Amino acid sequence: MAPVTRPVINPVPGARRSFPLFKAGLWRWVILIVAGMYFLLPLYAAIRFAGIKAYGDLIGASGFTSALWLSVRLAIITTLITLALMLPTTVYVHLKLPGLRRLLESLTILPIVIPPVVLATGLLQVAPASLKNTPYILALEYVVLAMPFAYRTIDAGLRALDLKTITEASSSLGAGWTRTLTQVVLPNLTTALLAATVLTVAMVLGEYTISSLALYTTFPVWLVTNDQSSATVTVAGSVFALFITWLVLLIITVAGTRRGRRTGRQVSLFTVARQDNRG
Amino acid sequence: MTMETTPQTGTAASSLSAGGASGGASVRLDGLTRRFGTVRALDGLSLNIAPGELVALLGPSGCGKTTALRLVAGFDFPDAGAVLIDGTDISRIPAAKRGMGMVFQSYSLFPNMPALDNVAFGLRMRKIGGTERRQRAAELLDMVGLSAQAKQYPHQLSGGQQQRVALARALAIEPRVLLLDEPLSALDAKVRLQLREQIRTLQQRLGTTTLFVTHDQEEALSMADRVGVMNKGQLEQIDAPDELYARPATAFVAEFVGVMNRIPGVLESPEAVRVLDVVVPVKGSSSSVAGSSMVDVLVRPEGLIVDVTENGNGIVTTRTFLGSVTRLGVLLSGDVRIRVDKPSTVAASIPPGTSVSVTLPSAPVLVAPPAS
Amino acid sequence: MDQTATAPEPVTGSGAGPVPADQAGTASTVTEVVRWLRRVAGVVPFAAYLALGMLIPMIAVIIGAFRADNGSFTLSNVKMATHGVYLHGYWESISLSIWASVLPAIFGLLIAYAIFTAKRGSVLRQLVITTSGVFANFGGVPLAFLFIASLGSGGLLTGWIQDIFPHSWDGSQLYTLSGIVLVYMYFQVPLMVLVILPGLEGLRTSWREAAENLGATSLQYWRHVGGPVLLPTFMGCLLLLFGSSLSAYATAEAMTSGTIALTSIQIGTFINGNVLAGEVNVGKALSLGLVLIIAVAMAFYVILQRRASRWLR
DSSP: OOOOOOOOOOOSTTTTSSOTTSOTTHHHHHHHHHHHHHHHHHHHHHHHHHHHHHHHHHHHSTTHHHHHHHHHHHHHHHHHHHHHHHHHHHHHHHHHOGGGHHHHHHHHHHHHHSOHHHHHHHHHHHSOHHHHTSTHHHHHHHHHHHHHHHHHHHHHHHHHHTHHHHHHHHHHTTOOHHHIIIIIIHHHTHHHHHHHHHHHHHHHHHOOHHHHHTTOOOHHHHHHHHTTTOHHHHHHHHHHHHHHHHHHHHHHHHHHHHHOOHHHHHHHHHHHHGGGGGO | OHHHHHHHHHHHHHHHHHHOOOSOOOEEEEEEEEEETTEEEEEEEEEEEOTTOEEEEEOOTTSSHHHHHHHHHTSSOOSEEEEEETTEEOTTSOGGGSOEEEEOSSOOSOTTSOHHHHHHHHHHHTTOOHHHHHHHHHHHHHHTTOGGGTTOOGGGSOHHHHHHHHHHHHHHTOOSEEEEESTTTTSOHHHHHHHHHHHHHHHHHHTOEEEEEESOHHHHHHHOSEEEEEETTEEEEEEOHHHHHHSOSSHHHHHHSSOOEEEEEEEEETTEEEETTEEEEBSSOOGGGTTOSEEEEEEOGGGOEEEEOTTOSEEEEEEEEOSSEEEEEEEETTTEEEEEEEEHHHHTTOOTTOEEEEEOOSSOBEEEOOOO | OHHHHHTHHHHHHHHHSSOOSSHHHHHHHHHHHHHHHHHHGGGHHHHHHHIIIIIHHHHHHHHHHTBOTTSOBOSHHHHHHTSHHHHHHHHHHHHHHHHHHHHHHHHHHHHHHHHHSSOTTOHHHHHHHHHHHHHHTOOHHHHHHHHHHHHSTTOHHHHHHHHHSTTSOOSGGGGSHHHHHHHHHHHHHHHHHHHHHHHHHTSOHHHHHHHHHTTOOHHHHIIIIIHHHHHHHHHHHHHHHHHHHHSOOHHHHHHOTTTSOOHHHHHHHHHHSOOOTTOTTHHHHHHHHHHHHHHHHHHHHHHHHHHHTGGGO
16 A cells, blocks of 8 residues: 555557557658648759749840839739728728628628639720720729738737727827827737738739730739740749748738737738739 | 426436446545656655545646646556556556546537537447437436526537536546546636535535546635645645645645735744744744744734734734625734734724734744745 | 616617608608718728729629620520530539649648647747748749749659659640649648638647547547538638639649630630630620639538538527
């Protein structure tokens, strides 16, 4: 009966895992290594294929600068319109019409579900010629495509904020409406707004369907048309595009981890993932 | 409502105890040790639980109580030591085959099953036929007073109801040992109190040996036959609740269980200490404070004598009404703050600002090294 | 307190309630409408923009689908869009989308599970999530070129494979249906990882432990608890992947030039290709068909979702 100190009882190998189905975690490494090869080998091959020289040629290639510049301009305009439209709307709905939030959520799903090629068909049918003659028609339509990202990120940011309490606290302290909005709400939304901006920019820089159908040479369209003249430069351009995507996401991640709420982060990753549709 | 359910409750319980060989198994923890990296979460825990007994493990978070419970349940395995049920070492048996019922902190009900199916789950895993299974599950739901909620999904139940279903689910398999992992901590005070009594009543009626882990001393003291206080992976003391309160073995237990005052004193000898100008005997030994004559004397708020006098050694600073007693905050000379409980009728005439004299009866006291 | 708070209630109730259409009632209905309009005013710009940018183009597509070149009503567009090469295009699109959603869903789930069971906050986990973010986002033209440069004819990897297994992969397979599935997986798998991970993380440890405690094996846990709980999320992800590959355009265009008929590409050719007389609006009929496929998929999803998540409501 005396408390004998037993020798170390080591359970049967693997018994420490409560579910013995996948022992030792070997399966995990098999999956991840296969996945890693699938994702990295094509990338490696593409970089090798293009060669160092192609990256230099890329910058000098005819049309590259103007195509990139067009994409950048479109990105800036789209972002400005999107934020100007979606920020007040989302804040307003949160404060005054919370009952409409569900409806708005479903409405902003539509641009995700409707294939961009369908949207392009309709747009080119109804748009007046004066609008079709300027590339900025793209920016106007991209706003529709950016709405889902913008709404979701701003909505998540506002939810994390408990907007109602904040605005009530602010007005109870004597702050007016504009003051509350600019000095209390906005500073707390910087992460959400940054995420929305970055997502919109990424979307515009990668959008191909509508711009190619509307016959404007944005950066992705240029890649395709240039393919005929030099394959290596095109592949270099593709790697360049991947690098830009990576950079853009890095910004989100850094901004998100610096002061991000979990909800906001998840939503932003989710919406990032939606961008491929537009490509 | 109660009138209606009581007779049924009786039948349910009797049919259960008649049908099952559950009753009480004895539990023995023998030198249980579990390391996480360099941290010893459990450091040679030994403990015997008699058949049908309810033992609570009480301690601050990180004291190892939950680790101990998980080792008994089989979710984790000890680095050394053994768990014995009725004298059989079960340390190597996987959790699924141990036949222990466990109630988790919260949200452990399967969200995709109504209450009845949750309760029946363990029976289903034991390949018990549908009719019998449902009948026994219904009996158990009845026993916890939730017959009407049988078809409801967990998210439609209140927190208290969910935990009652979880209790029924754990009891359905007629466990040899019932394990409770802070089952009440997520509930609000009133529900907690009701459920506390319900668990205790059921446990006593079924005679199921129960190990209960909590950080809430009130819960432990009110429910358990014996309470084990844990600190840093070790058992400091295990005793009946009243013993634990009245005769704490160590300073840690004394301060963890109930409210305790620390008053500076000087050791006159290993057996006597001078405090508040009286000399009182030291309880147990003063070995824990060996090497220093400066100590803290530990006294409960109701263990102090307070009289209203001019130029006393203390001044009443606060007065908190707690029902039958009122707690006075007293500032002693030397910037020592203590709490004293007086019957509320007496305390009514001692408003803050009153000068009082505070002293001790000559009963033995616990001493501890001075707080830094 | 309570009384003063509730006092105004009946007053408003009698004013705006179902009073017969006497003058007071009409007046209050009017003020109700005005008040409602004023409240809704804040979302008018958004609604207007959405109408101009999405609703009107969509309506144009639907109307156009039933119009002949001269503007009169016709069913010939729809008839043409559901026959021959276009019907074939729908089937190709649907089967491609099914393959390119089911396979990535399975692989994505496996990868997500692999990192879900890894230690929380570990480097591996962080790495997989961030990488998924990048690759899920990497669709379109660059992706096509990435694969053409590596696994197309003359691609670097194709060369390696040829060295080891001479008569297996020569690059031409890249332009077949299975080749495109392989390419789509490049963004579909990471997308799946990202969207299923929150669902996996929603599975509480206490459910697994409770099941284990009650005697369930790993398989039984997944069959009775983990699987059913994850199912609605999984189906949502599947729908997302399906829609994503159905509407993918750029990758498809760059890769399938002529080899495979996909509806989205066919629609594109109607916009600025050389369209034959009498077929001007066939592209719109095709678009309508594509929207209907998505609608059917969503309806399917809603029905299944309802059945799978009875316990949520």
